[in-house]
Amino acid sequence: MVSSAKIGHVFNRSSIHLMLILFGLSMIMPFFWMVSTSFRSTMEITRDPHRFTPEVLSSDFGAEGTRSEGEERSPSRIFANYAEAWQSAPFARYFFNTVFVALSCVLGVVVTSSLAAYAFARMRFKGRDWIFMLFLSMMMVPEPVYLVPSFIIIARLHWLDTYYALIIPWTVKVFSIFLLRQHFKTIPQDLFDAATIDGASRFSILWKIVLPLSKAIMVTIVLFGIIGSWNSFLWPLVMTHSPEMRPIQIGLAAFSQEEGTEFGLMMAATCISVLPLLIMYFFAQKQIIASLASSGLKE
Amino acid sequence: MKSVIVHSDLVQRMTRRKRRDAAGALLYILPAATIVIVFRLVPILAAFTFSFFEIKMGALVGFVGIGHYVKLFQDPTFWYSLQTTIWFVLGTVPPAIFVSLFFALLLNQKIRALGLYRTVYFMPVVTSMVAVAVIWKWILEPDIGIMNFLLAKLHLPEVGWLSESRGIFQMMANGLGFNIPDWAGGPSLALVSLAIVNTWKGLGYNIVIFLAGLQNIPQQQYEAARIDGAGTWQLFRNVTWPILTPTTFYVFIMSTIVSFQTFSLVYLMTAPPGGPEDSTKVLVYYLFDKGFTPPASLGRASAVALVLFVIILSLTVVQRRVAEKRVHY
Secondary structure: OHHHHHHHOOOOHHHHHHHHHHHHHHHHHHHHHHHHHHOOOHHHHHHOOOOOOOHHHOOOOOOOOOOOOOOOOOHHHHHHHHHHHHHHOOHHHHHHHHHHHHHHHHHHHHHHHHHHHHHHHHOOOOOHHHHHHHHHHHOOOOHHHHHHHHHHHHHHOOOOOOHHHHHHHHOOOHHHHHHHHHHHHOOOHHHHHHHHHOOOOHHHHHHHHHHHHHHHHHHHHHHHHHHHHHHOOHHHHHHOOOHHHOOHHHHHHHHHHHOOOOHHHHHHHHHHHHHHHHHHHHHOHHHHHHHHHHHOOOO | OHHHHHHHHHHHHHHHHHHHHHHHHHHHHHHHHHHHHHHHHHHHHHHHHHOOEEEEOOEEEEEOOOHHHHHHHHOHHHHHHHHHHHHHHHHHHHHHHHHHHHHHHHHOOOOOOHHHHHHHHHHHHHOOHHHHHHHHHHHOOOOOOHHHHHHHHOOOOOOOOOOOOOEHHHHHHHHOOOOOOHHHOOOEHHHHHHHHHHHHHHHHHHHHHHHHHHHOOOHHHHHHHHHOOOOHHHHHHHHHHHHHHHHHHHHHHHHHHHHHOOOHHHHHHOOOOOOOOOOOOOHHHHHHHHHHOOOOOHHHHHHHHHHHHHHHHHHHHHHHHHHHHOOOO
16 A cells, blocks of 8 residues: 555545546547537538537427428437448448458468467477577568568559458468467476377377467457457558458548548548447457557557 | 497487478478568568669669669658658657656556546557547547637637648747747647647557556565655655666657657648648658659658668667666566
């Protein structure tokens, strides 16, 4: 309790909570504002841009005298912006692309990382440490550095505007290899010896002993992979151009450039785009926070 | 005699096994290595090569030596964009460290509902940059956005958050009724707005990192200091801050590296992107512009990429060096 006395001397409990709550509000208000705006029609926004809660939530909504000439106003139109946004751009397709790409990348990462990390951690061969260092050094190179040549390579492979371009280069994450290798190294040698004496092959040791012991770290790698892939922007921006191939982020960006002034519509589209990940976040927030904090991932 | 034969037989078997093992091990690495080579190593080496060549239609057509670098360093836009990037880093990193450290300290007071606070603070971190950009574009909209409305409520002048090319120091001076020379004008308000949004998005992440660092500080350290009669500030200054140095340093370098690579916010929030008057054209946007907006110059873009690489590599190396040296307890 000594540390609590530390700042406790300067601020008392309630003022600490007050500050934390105010800060929390500054984090959450933009989201609230997004949701609130998403339920309002352009006409409503123009009439009263700074209304705190959407009109649909007020009790006299749709009553005589609350609407202007020719304005359609009924509580059943609460999701009107969502319906319109959903129809005016192929959001379903964007979502499918994002989910498909994210899952494929993660699957690839899990497979390639398990195999490589197993070799780096538990096998001896010439040049092992040298190759591992080479892998690690790739982590230090930021994406923009290799963007232009990657574009040319993808173009030469005729992969531009295909799923290959979005998936294949991202089926390896050096950081995941690193995490798994560190974990594999902590597994006691006795387990390997025992399995070898029982006649297990190297691959079956990996499959039956090592991987089941690595579930926690796999969860980290999967979450980290999904979030990274879901939110990636620069790569898909450069590698795709047709709407059918766009992931949700690029789709939303394009939508915002086309409908930039229709704020109700924009906010509805943004809501749609953030909802799946936020839902995942609320269910797995402990693991997500721990994974992101341990992996150093930041946009 | 017999034992020797057995021995040599064993050795033979073991060497054979070793050789087979080595070949097998390479098979395990092969999938990862193929991708790393084709989509990381080769492009990185290519970026290096490209920066010395003229490129047409994705093919090298002539060696130009350091020509691209000479042109790059002669381009005032490049220097301006480097300066813009540094302003952006300065506007993002130190404020982010102070604010997140402050709230991490508050959260570390054995506070109730810690989990709830953390969940809320972390929300912007898991939200995509695109969504964040779109939401904030609406908040900062000059005519009907909520931010200018709040400013007006406080009897402050409304500003064109993302469309203001004047430097913030210039704006302050103008507000007081005089002009300062352009070079002292500071980063444009548009750039500062981007830095604020960027900081807002990343605070939760830094708070979590700081909180982990704070929770690692052994309680005995505080007890000992308190027995010696240390006050609140002295406890922070002499116990918390020094023990937290590695964490602070990590956050500092990581945020700097990430801020140096800012692109999405500029691309999404400013119109025309990089504007107004190039005042938000950060290094990666400059690279993107040279690489993908006609008339593209892949050589020049690669030269920028190399400059970026050198900057970030130096930061990483410094981080590693210091992290190795400075283990505090």
